[in-house]
Amino acid sequence: MEKKMHAGAIKPLYQRAREFRNNATHAETILWGYLKTKPLGYKFRRQHLYSNYILDFYCHAIKLVIEVDGPIHDMLEVKINDGQRQSTLQNDGLFVLRFSNETVEKKSELVVLEIENFLLKKKNEK
DSSP states (O other): OOOEETTTEETHHHHHHHHHHHTOOHHHHHHHHHHTTOGGGOOOEEEEEETTEEEEEEEGGGTEEEEEEOGGGGSHHHHHHHHHHHHHHHHTTOEEEEEEHHHHHHOHHHHHHHHHHHHHHHHHHO
8 A cells, every 4th residue: 555645645646746747738837937936925836736636736824725727627527526626625624716727828917816815815814
């Protein structure tokens, strides 16, 4: 039996996460350009392992998950899986913000504004 890591993540996911980091979508690259600057002092990780999942972006300090979805997420089966995944994450106390590739690429200022509003809300709760 393989050793479980990062809230239950298994070793083979590390390789897959590395591949995802090396082959980021255009939208993920745009968003990472912003998140890697540590907005409002919050550190984000990309393609971070959590249980059986690889999270696009994650900030541990405030338990924030940011997912960037391509067109495949419009398919019914994928929507069902996304819903189950989101429920699992939320039941574990994580917050999930979800954006489409198109929104990140064409309206990145609105995406940044939504993220910053969330970060400010969390900062004010402390």
